[in-house]
Amino acid sequence: MEQVFEGTPQAEIRLEGRKLVRGDVTNDWGSQLLWEIRRNGEVVATVPARANNSYEHTDTTPGQYEVVLQMFKYEGYAKDPAGNFTKSKMIEVSNKVGYTVG
Amino acid sequence: MFHVGHEKVPMCSGHGPTRRSFLQAGSAGLAALSLPTWMSLESQGAVNLADQKIRNCITIFLVGSPGQVDTWDMKPEAPAQIRGKFTPIDTNVPGIQICEHFPQMARMMDKVALIRSLHHKTGASHENGQRWMMTGHEFNADSMKPHSGSVISKVFGNRGTLPASIVLPGKIGNTGAGPLHGQTAAHLGSAHEPFVLGADPAKSDFKVVDLAPPAGQTEFRLNARRQLLGQIDEVQRKAETEPEAGRDTAYARAFNLLTSPEAKQAFDLTQETPKQQDRYGRNTLGQSCLMARRLVERGCRYVTINHFDTVFNLSCWDMHADGGGLNNTYADYERLLCPQFDWAFTALIDDLEYRGLLKDTVVCVLSEMGRTPTINPRGGRDHHTTAWTNFLCGGSIKGGQAIGSTDKTGSVPQNNPIEPPQVLASIYHAMGIDLETTMMPGPGNRPIRLVEAEPIDQLFG
Numbered sequence: 001m002e003q004v005f006e007g008t009p010q011a012e013i014r015l016e017g018r019k020l021v022r023g024d025v026t027n028d029w030g031s032q033l034l035w036e037i038r039r040n041g042e043v044v045a046t047v048p049a050r051a052n053n054s055y056e057h058t059d060t061t062p063g064q065y066e067v068v069l070q071m072f073k074y075e076g077y078a079k080d081p082a083g084n085f086t087k088s089k090m091i092e093v094s095n096k097v098g099y100t101v102g
Numbered sequence: 103m104f105h106v107g108h109e110k111v112p113m114c115s116g117h118g119p120t121r122r123s124f125l126q127a128g129s130a131g132l133a134a135l136s137l138p139t140w141m142s143l144e145s146q147g148a149v150n151l152a153d154q155k156i157r158n159c160i161t162i163f164l165v166g167s168p169g170q171v172d173t174w175d176m177k178p179e180a181p182a183q184i185r186g187k188f189t190p191i192d193t194n195v196p197g198i199q200i201c202e203h204f205p206q207m208a209r210m211m212d213k214v215a216l217i218r219s220l221h222h223k224t225g226a227s228h229e230n231g232q233r234w235m236m237t238g239h240e241f242n243a244d245s246m247k248p249h250s251g252s253v254i255s256k257v258f259g260n261r262g263t264l265p266a267s268i269v270l271p272g273k274i275g276n277t278g279a280g281p282l283h284g285q286t287a288a289h290l291g292s293a294h295e296p297f298v299l300g301a302d303p304a305k306s307d308f309k310v311v312d313l314a315p316p317a318g319q320t321e322f323r324l325n326a327r328r329q330l331l332g333q334i335d336e337v338q339r340k341a342e343t344e345p346e347a348g349r350d351t352a353y354a355r356a357f358n359l360l361t362s363p364e365a366k367q368a369f370d371l372t373q374e375t376p377k378q379q380d381r382y383g384r385n386t387l388g389q390s391c392l393m394a395r396r397l398v399e400r401g402c403r404y405v406t407i408n409h410f411d412t413v414f415n416l417s418c419w420d421m422h423a424d425g426g427g428l429n430n431t432y433a434d435y436e437r438l439l440c441p442q443f444d445w446a447f448t449a450l451i452d453d454l455e456y457r458g459l460l461k462d463t464v465v466c467v468l469s470e471m472g473r474t475p476t477i478n479p480r481g482g483r484d485h486h487t488t489a490w491t492n493f494l495c496g497g498s499i500k501g502g503q504a505i506g507s508t509d510k511t512g513s514v515p516q517n518n519p520i521e522p523p524q525v526l527a528s529i530y531h532a533m534g535i536d537l538e539t540t541m542m543p544g545p546g547n548r549p550i551r552l553v554e555a556e557p558i559d560q561l562f563g
Binding site for chain 2: 005007009028048050051072077
């Protein structure tokens with residue numbers, strides 16, 4: 001019985017100062033949930049987000065930061081030779097928030 | 103050929119229509135989907151212990167078998183080829199660490215008793231381990247042993263409308279080495295076969311095939327069919343042998359379930375809030391756990407949740423990384439399996455506790471075996487039967503402890519080696535069953551122990 005994941009997960013995130021806060025995920029597939037943090041468009045960190053509803057990224061490297069929540073979407077277990085998924089992937093499940101470190 | 107309406111009904115050796123063929127007629131959707139599940143039940147009565155107070159049991163069976171070193175028996179000091187990719191995290195019990203991908207479980211370790219020294223001495227097939235852990239007995243094709251849920255069904259009987267033993271979402275199918283997984287009632291008889299849901303409760307169009315009349319069928323029609331069936335039963339009884347005639351009770355039970363509002367409610371996840379469904383995880387395991395809670399809340403004694411029905415061509419715990427049909431890797435564990443289990447298991451425990459049910463419900467997380475401590479050249483781990491970790495909580499289980507330990511590589515038990523029958527004995531004991539005084543009928547109806555082992559003392563404080 002191949003697992004089927006229906007609906008689309010969705011969550012609201014916001015900034016409280018530099019602290020990232022997320023609401024509960026609706027249509028939660030229960031798979032891996034990550035904060036994806038970009039600086040000047042480049043991914044600089046992916047941080048587990050399921051255990052806690054908030055996270056503060058302590059990196060003070062100057063730049064324009066943008067954060068979004070991602071969840072793993074399972075669409076089959078096919079992998080490349082390195083063992084990484086080829087069809088299944090992390091997808092964005094929240095709004096984006098941004099801040100600047102001067 | 104016998105006809106009902108315009109449908110042809112096959113005859114049974116000239117003796118008239120079989121019950122099955124009758125039921126297939128005029129109700130193709132209902133019967134074809136699932137009625138045989140119930141119509142094949144025999145009417146063997148349970149030992150009259152129905153009033154005895156025993157606790158419930160929910161078993162989550164992690165088909166495929168998680169690697170102990172990657173999950174609940176980590177070896178961070180071991181070489182990289184053994185310790186693997188993941189790192190341990192502290193739990194709320196000092197001295198007990200588990201994998202970083204179980205952060206919710208880490209917060210409730212005080213409720214959980216890990217058994218880190220499980221092992222068995224038979225071959226390293228999935229089926230051997232399944233039979234050990236489902237029955238508590240070594241496999242013998244000439245003397246099949248019943249599933250633990252069937253034992254409970256036989257000894258204690260039903261409590262209300264729901265079957266005593268239910269399997270969610272489906273039975274284990276092909277895991278590589280034959281069709282025998284220890285999931286049958288064996289000599290206890292078909293009346294004690296687990297009721298198998300046979301559908302994915304995570305699907306939006308989910309309905310229990312045994313309980314949902316097809317479009318156009320009404321309760322009235324079901325009841326009319328029950329009356330007609332009764333008449334046919336009366337005629338056919340004369341042409342059947344005594345044991346076959348005894349099936350009437352099973353037919354009645356089937357119809358009782360089909361028409362029972364309580365049963366329908368028990369299986370109806372739409373009665374849960376969306377927030378609650380989210381908390382368990384909108385996936386097969388999560389919604390099965392949610393359904394398990396609803397079932398024990400409404401009288402089912404023993405629920406078995408099979409995380410998967412196969413190990414082939416899908417993401418599961420069988421982490422061989424073989425590049426083919428068994429190509430599960432660390433990516434499956436990290437992205438899907440560990441998070442999904444962590445979310446569902448902890449939701450179940452929290453929910454049972456919130457409702458006051460945890461003290462009356464033993465929750466078991468079992469698997470067939472462990473995985474090789476040394477990572478194979480492809481980046482996976484293969485079958486390993488000489489050490490693995492399973493765990494129990496709820497009922498009379500004393501949480502916050504790790505029983506037994508393994509050597510520095512997680513290869514073999516270092517102390518307090520535990521074998522599968524001891525786990526089954528512990529489950530029965532945690533359910534409140536006195537193994538010295540509670541017997542089940544063996545082959546030939548000779549009373550025998552439920553399992554030939556003693557409970558693990560440390561589990562009970």
